[in-house]
Amino acid sequence: xxxxxxxxGRCTRRIVGTESLPSCxxxxxxxxxxxxxxxxxxxxxxxxxxxTGVFLRTASSFSCSRSxxxxxxxxxxxxxxxxxxxxxxxxxxxSGRCSDRRNRRCTSLDxxxxxxxYGLTAFKHxxxxxxxxxxxxxxxxxxGTKSHGTGYKIDVRVTDCVSNYIKRHYRxxxxxxxxxxxxxxxxxxxxxxxYRPPHWDILFP
Numbered sequence: 001x002x003x004x005x006x007x008x009g010r011c012t013r014r015i016v017g018t019e020s021l022p023s024c025x026x027x028x029x030x031x032x033x034x035x036x037x038x039x040x041x042x043x044x045x046x047x048x049x050x051x052t053g054v055f056l057r058t059a060s061s062f063s064c065s066r067s068x069x070x071x072x073x074x075x076x077x078x079x080x081x082x083x084x085x086x087x088x089x090x091x092x093x094x095s096g097r098c099s100d101r102r103n104r105r106c107t108s109l110d111x112x113x114x115x116x117x118y119g120l121t122a123f124k125h126x127x128x129x130x131x132x133x134x135x136x137x138x139x140x141x142x143x144g145t146k147s148h149g150t151g152y153k154i155d156v157r158v159t160d161c162v163s164n165y166i167k168r169h170y171r172x173x174x175x176x177x178x179x180x181x182x183x184x185x186x187x188x189x190x191x192x193x194x195y196r197p198p199h200w201d202i203l204f205p
Contacts, residue, residue, distance in 0.1 A: 024086075025042035025043060025049075025051065026042060026043040027040055027041075027042055028041045028042060028043055028048065039051065072114075073113060073114055073115075074111050074112060074113055074114065074151055075109065075110075075111075075112050075113075075114060075117060076110055076111075077099050077101075077108055077109045077110040077112075080109035080110075080112050080117050081109065083117055083121065084117065084120070084121065084133075087121040087124055087125070088124055089120065089121065089124055089131050089133070091130070091131065091132040091133065092107050092109070092132075092133045092136075093107060093132055093133070093134055093157075094106045094107035094134070094138075100138070101137055101138050101139065102138075102139060103138065103139070104138060104139050104140030106138050107133060107134060107135060107136050107138060108136050108137050108138040109133075109136045109137060109154075110136075110137055111137045111151050112136055112137050112151045112154070113150075113151035113152060113204065115204050116151060116152060116153070116154055116204040119187065119189050119202070119204040120133075120154055120156075120202070120204075122187065123185075123189070123202075126165075126169075127161065127162065127165040127169075128161075129159065129161035129162045129165060130159070130161070131156050131157075131162070132156060132157040132159075133154060133155065133156055133157075134155045134156065134157050134197075134199050135148060135153075135154065135155030135199065135201075136148065136154055136155070137149055137151055141153070146203060146205055152203055152204055152205065153201060153202060153203050153204070154202050154204070155194075155199045155200065155201055155202070156199060156200050156202060157198075157199060157200075158193075158198045158199055158200060162200060163193075163200075166183050166191050166200070167183070169185070170183035170184060170185045170191060171183060171184050171185075173190070176192055179195075180192055180193055180194060180195070181193050188205060189202060189203065189204050189205070190202070190203040190205070191203075
């Protein structure tokens with residue numbers, strides 16, 4: 001595996017950190033020519049780092065996030081949060097203000113399937129809505145092979161933007177249990193309108 005060092009300053013040998021390739025960095029709009037190479041300032045875990053353009057190519061935040069997934073089909077909570085933030089989803093709420101999967105008062109993404117995270121980021125980009133996650137893999141949800149606990153479902157808060165987009169762009173499928181309307185998008189994801197408490201229960205099969 002190839003590694004690259006990020007420098008603390010332009011044309012110095014002081015290293016702020018190293019990363020295996022491929023990795024993704026946010027370009028912070030400044031470049032500098034040194035030693036016959038273009039150097040770019042990027043965000044490296046909240047710090048400024050410099051990297052030569054020899055190792056860089058441009059990519060969208062969505063494709064970038066997919067390139068960092070590793071071999072497992074599931075994320076830890078921290079990994080999922082990082083991908084979500086890269087795609088503009090920053091709000092994860094719970095009554096306990098925590099992320100412990102074993103606590104029903106928390107909202108956890110530990111063990112969430114990568115396809116579920118990618119599906120949610122795709123919905124974010126399609127709809128342009130602000131999303132607030134209210135439920136993940138924590139205990140307290142209904143069981144099943146394709147459930148919250150197995151990483152197939154994510155709950156998001158009901159807003160006018162979210163609801164209107166789902167109703168206008170996705171195919172109405174009927175009512176689950178005779179009460180809860182649900183819709184399917186072209187990717188095969190299901191959006192169930194739940195009422196207690198109000199939220200969209202999204203299944204990414």
